[in-house]
Structures are given as C-alpha cells and as structure tokens.
Amino acid sequence: MEIKKIIIVALFYFVGILFFSCNNNEKHDNNSAKDTLSSNGDVSIINIISPKPLSLYTIGDKIEIKANISNDYIPDSSFILLNNKVEITNFKTAKNTINTDSCHTGNNSVQIVVWNNGKQHLSNVTILLKSNVIPEKFTYKVIKAYSHDSKSYTQGLIYENGFIYEGTGQYGESTLQKYKLQNSELIQSYNLPEDVFGEGIVVYKNKIYQLTWQSQIAFEFEKSTFKLINKFNFNTEGWGITNLGDNFVMSDGSNTLYVLNPETFSEIKKIEVYDNIGPVNQLNELELIDGKIYANVYQTDNIVIIEPQTGKVTGKINCSGLLDKTKVTKKVDVLNGIAWDQQNNKLYLTGKLWPQIYEVQIVKL
Structure with missing residues (x-):
C-alpha cells in the first residue's frame, strides 16, 4: 500500500514538472513585438552602430540600421521597432533598412529587441526627422488699418463680433482688455497681479484664459x-495659446507646441x-485658422503655418514692412498678435507697442 502511495506521489510530481516546463516553452515560443517593451533587459548585449543618437533625417528617408550583438549571445528572436511599431523581424546585424514615411517630425525612437531563453534585451536610439515639405511662401496686402493702444505690449x-480681446505683458503692466476694433473704445479691462507677466489668451465655453510667462499660472x-474664477498650473513657460478642436495648444518659445486639456491644463x-531645414524655434502668439496653426516667430517678421497633425511647416508669411512707421511716435517692439474673423474670413495683425492693427490679405508668392 505504501509503495502505491509513493508511486502516485511521484507520478503527480513528474506531471507537474512536465506541465511547468511546457508552459515555459510556450511562453518563450510566443515572445512577440507586444512583449518587447515590458522590460529594459541588458542593453550591453546590443550595440547600435547606426544611426547615431539625434541624427537628423527627412521624413520619407530610408534609414540604415546597423548593430552588433555580443559574440557569446545567440538570440532566439529579434525585432527592430520604430516608435514601438515592429518594422523588421529576425533582423540581420550587418544591414537593415527602415522607412520613415509614417513618422512625425522631431524625436522618433528606433528600438532593437532580442530574446534568448525567455529573457529580453533592449537597446534604443533617438533620431530626429525634419519635414519633407517645402513651405509655400506668402506676403500680404494691407486692406485697412485701425488704431491700437501704443502702450499695449501685445501678447x-x-x-469676436466687432470686438478685440487682447492680453498684454510686462511686470506691473499686464492686462486683459476688450475694446471695439473700429475705434479702440475700451469696454473692459482687468489688471493682472504685478508679479506676473501676462501672455497669450484663448476663449473656451464663455470663459477666457490668459497665460503668464514664467509664473506657470493660467x-x-x-x-x-x-x-477671475480659477487658476491653473502648467509645467513650462507660457507664450501663445489657441484652440485646437476641443483642446488648447500652447507655445513656450521653443519649437514644441503643447496640446492641453482645457479643463485641467x-x-x-x-x-x-519642423520645416524642411530643421526645428522652427521661438514660436510665440498662436491662432487657429482653417485647421492650421498660425504662429508668430519671435524677433522676426515671419508667421509660420503649421499642420498640427504632423508638426510640418507648410507655409511662411513674410510680414516685413507691415508697420507704418509714419504713425510711430515712440519706441515699438516686434510683430506679435494674430486674430481671425472666421465669419468674414478676415485676418488682423499687430505688434508689441504698435500704434495700429492691420487687416491684411495673405498673398501667395
């Protein structure tokens, strides 16, 4: 009887080991691209030779991937991923080519993942992609000029409906204003705290929001x-802001725009x-016009037209000479301020401390 018990226990033990072993083999055989981001593994196993970190390419380029794998390491499976999407399975270490047609501008991640005996090893490199679109060139035609308070440091x-809402800057002078476009008659004004520097404004659901420069407060x-009914915090400088669908999009003076939740920031x-040359920095005041973002480029006379889905600059407006210097009686600053009358397809531009707002028509060169 005791012998039978021993035999039965031994049989269950053997079956248990066999079941565990089969499950482990099944898991190993099913290693896939979906598993590849679960662990960083031992990156010293893989040495990516090409591309070099932060190498600049153009969207659509075919990029050669070269990597060395440790001589004493034989992978069971291997993958090359681009932005977490598998491009090549069981790659060759000598030469592999990936296509960037579906990539976005800016930072893109190339990842190499290998598996051996159920263990993952990962190495990655970041590349930069510029736009493959040559921006169209535009100039302008002045249709009409309106008076503008030359004390307003326009941000x-x-x-909206015959009125201009304006956010102004400078410490101790920052305001939110509403006035009539036709005669600049001031309707409302709010003085921001003296310790903040006012920036861009945006309207959403019968509310109006104003950024601050370095206080990280909206x-x-x-x-x-x-x-004043609320304040929000955000994690970068505030420059320009506009609507983008049901969200906001904000600039911080770099080439990066931040899409924000309007309820929480x-x-x-x-x-x-990016344009076809590289990153476009100093993005400032923003306005959404017919689905594209128009952005003043700080310290220049240029407005760039940005495709928000891709980050590509599709057009550039040269606004040099817009300011009528015969109207200038004191120091002025740079072009900054874009307003769009969607109902009547009219575009208004001004600048910091400028004495006029200009209705302009954009003209293709």
Whole structure:
C-alpha cells in the first residue's frame, strides 16, 4: 500500500514538472513585438552602430540600421521597432533598412529587441526627422488699418463680433482688455497681479484664459465680466495659446507646441514643429485658422503655418514692412498678435507697442 502511495506521489510530481516546463516553452515560443517593451533587459548585449543618437533625417528617408550583438549571445528572436511599431523581424546585424514615411517630425525612437531563453534585451536610439515639405511662401496686402493702444505690449489677440480681446505683458503692466476694433473704445479691462507677466489668451465655453510667462499660472475669467474664477498650473513657460478642436495648444518659445486639456491644463501630447531645414524655434502668439496653426516667430517678421497633425511647416508669411512707421511716435517692439474673423474670413495683425492693427490679405508668392 505504501509503495502505491509513493508511486502516485511521484507520478503527480513528474506531471507537474512536465506541465511547468511546457508552459515555459510556450511562453518563450510566443515572445512577440507586444512583449518587447515590458522590460529594459541588458542593453550591453546590443550595440547600435547606426544611426547615431539625434541624427537628423527627412521624413520619407530610408534609414540604415546597423548593430552588433555580443559574440557569446545567440538570440532566439529579434525585432527592430520604430516608435514601438515592429518594422523588421529576425533582423540581420550587418544591414537593415527602415522607412520613415509614417513618422512625425522631431524625436522618433528606433528600438532593437532580442530574446534568448525567455529573457529580453533592449537597446534604443533617438533620431530626429525634419519635414519633407517645402513651405509655400506668402506676403500680404494691407486692406485697412485701425488704431491700437501704443502702450499695449501685445501678447495675445482675439477677434469676436466687432470686438478685440487682447492680453498684454510686462511686470506691473499686464492686462486683459476688450475694446471695439473700429475705434479702440475700451469696454473692459482687468489688471493682472504685478508679479506676473501676462501672455497669450484663448476663449473656451464663455470663459477666457490668459497665460503668464514664467509664473506657470493660467488665469480663467468669465468672458462677459472678466471676473477671475480659477487658476491653473502648467509645467513650462507660457507664450501663445489657441484652440485646437476641443483642446488648447500652447507655445513656450521653443519649437514644441503643447496640446492641453482645457479643463485641467494637463498635457495631452506634444507637437514638434519642423520645416524642411530643421526645428522652427521661438514660436510665440498662436491662432487657429482653417485647421492650421498660425504662429508668430519671435524677433522676426515671419508667421509660420503649421499642420498640427504632423508638426510640418507648410507655409511662411513674410510680414516685413507691415508697420507704418509714419504713425510711430515712440519706441515699438516686434510683430506679435494674430486674430481671425472666421465669419468674414478676415485676418488682423499687430505688434508689441504698435500704434495700429492691420487687416491684411495673405498673398501667395
């Protein structure tokens, strides 16, 4: 009887070992691209030779991938991924080519993953992609000029039903204003705290929001009364802001635009802005026009037109000579301020401390 018990226990033990072994083999055989990002593994196993970190390419380029794998390591399976998507399975260490047609501008991640005996090893390199689109060139034609308060250090501009909403800057002088476009009659004004530097503005659901430069605070006002009702924090400098669908998009003076949740100001994603030469920095005041983002480039006379889905600059407007210097009686600053009358397809431009706002027509060169 005891012998039978021993035999039965031994049989169960053997079956258990066999079952565990089969499960382990099954897991190993099913290693796939979906598993590849579960662990960093031992990156010393893989040495990526090409491309070099932060190498600049153009969207659509075919990029050669070269890597060395440790001589005493024989992979069971291997993958090359581009932005977490498998491009090549069981790659060759000598030469592999990936296509960048579906990539976005800016930072893109190339990853090499190998598996051996159920263990993952990962190495990655970041490459940069510039736009494959040559921006169209535009100039402007002045249709009409309107008076503008030459004391206003313009940071944000919005047109709505005959009124201009303007956010102004400078410590101790920052304001939110509403006035009539036709005669600049001031309707409402709110003075921001003296320790903040006002920046861009945006309207959303009968509220108006104003950024600050380095305080990392956005103020929320009732649009009808300018009553301050809330404050939000964000994690970068605030420059320009506009609507993008049901979200906001904000600039911080770099080539990066931040898509934000309008209810919380939390970041949803980034848009890295590139033209066919490289990153376009100093993005400032923003305005959404017919699905594209128009952005003043700080310290220049240029406005760039950005495709938000890709980050590509599709057009550039040269606004040099826009300021009528015969109207200037004191120091002025740079072009900054874009407002769009969607109902009548009219575009208004101004600058910091400029004495006029200009209705302009964009002309293709």
